[in-house]
Amino acid sequence: DTGVSQDPRHKITKRGQNVTFRCDPISEHNRLYWYRQTLGQGPEFLTYFQNEAQLEKSRLLSDRFSAERPKGSFSTLEIQRTEQGDSAMYLCASSTGTSGNTIYFGEGSWLTVV
Amino acid sequence: QQQVKQSPQSLIVQKGGIPIINCAYENTAFDYFPWYQQFPGKGPALLIAIRPDVSEKKEGRFTISFNKSAKQFSLHIMDSQPGDSATYFCAASLGGGTYKYIFGTGTRLKVLA
Numbered sequence: 001d002t003g004v005s006q007d008p009r010h011k012i013t014k015r016g017q018n019v020t021f022r023c024d025p026i027s028e029h030n031r032l033y034w035y036r037q038t039l040g041q042g043p044e045f046l047t048y049f050q051n052e053a054q055l056e057k058s059r060l061l062s063d064r065f066s067a068e069r070p071k072g073s074f075s076t077l078e079i080q081r082t083e084q085g086d087s088a089m090y091l092c093a094s095s096t097g098t099s100g101n102t103i104y105f106g107e108g109s110w111l112t113v114v
Numbered sequence: 115q116q117q118v119k120q121s122p123q124s125l126i127v128q129k130g131g132i133p134i135i136n137c138a139y140e141n142t143a144f145d146y147f148p149w150y151q152q153f154p155g156k157g158p159a160l161l162i163a164i165r166p167d168v169s170e171k172k173e174g175r176f177t178i179s180f181n182k183s184a185k186q187f188s189l190h191i192m193d194s195q196p197g198d199s200a201t202y203f204c205a206a207s208l209g210g211g212t213y214k215y216i217f218g219t220g221t222r223l224k225v226l227a
Contacts, residue, residue, distance in 0.1 A: 004157075033214065042120075042203045042217030043158065056214065091157055101146040101213045105157035 004106035020078045021109045025094030035091040120218025135189045137204035144206035
């Protein structure tokens with residue numbers, strides 16, 4: 001499978017705990033995106049990497065959120081001190097930047113904060 | 115200015131019908147307009163996309179119509195099938211290097227057998 005891979009697919013955590021999601025982009029895609037999607041809504045942009053550099057962060061990405069992409073390959077999204085409002089699907093996507101703006105999404109990581 | 119407005123919120127059609135989903139935008143700097151299909155519990159999958167210099171694009175049973183002057187674009191699904199039942203999202207991209215997408219709120223389509 002050469003698509004965008006995300007892990008874990010589902011995570012249930014208690015409020016206040018930290019969680020980390022991993023994304024493996026399509027091989028050789030230098031651009032990587034994180035989006036958040038809540039029920040009944042479209043995906044909302046969180047942040048974007050070109051290679052290992054984080055070039056843009058949304059206002060939605062509070063201080064409790066941090067994303068990294070060491071070595072420009074896989075990426076992690078960590079949420080510290082989770083709140084119930086963080087419950088959502090976290091989507092990772094990647095692109096080459098030369099594919100006509102097309103970005104390819106993974107299957108998402110569902111987070112439920114109880 | 116960054117919003118993409120999508121309608122209707124939900125749509126029910128008979129098999130073989132032609133559902134039409136509409137989107138509107140304000141920011142004329144948007145330069146790429148994709149449509150995504152999403153099944154429950156899955157990530158969005160690209161269906162078809164268009165640039166503003168083209169008024170129509172067809173791929174299989176899916177057609178995008180684009181009206182640059184009205185700042186509107188729509189998705190038509192020809193000969194719809196029960197397997198097309200999903201949520202459809204339009205999006206717009208600013209390009210210019212980031213290529214981040216602004217998504218509409220989605221249309222839940224149900225095709226009756």
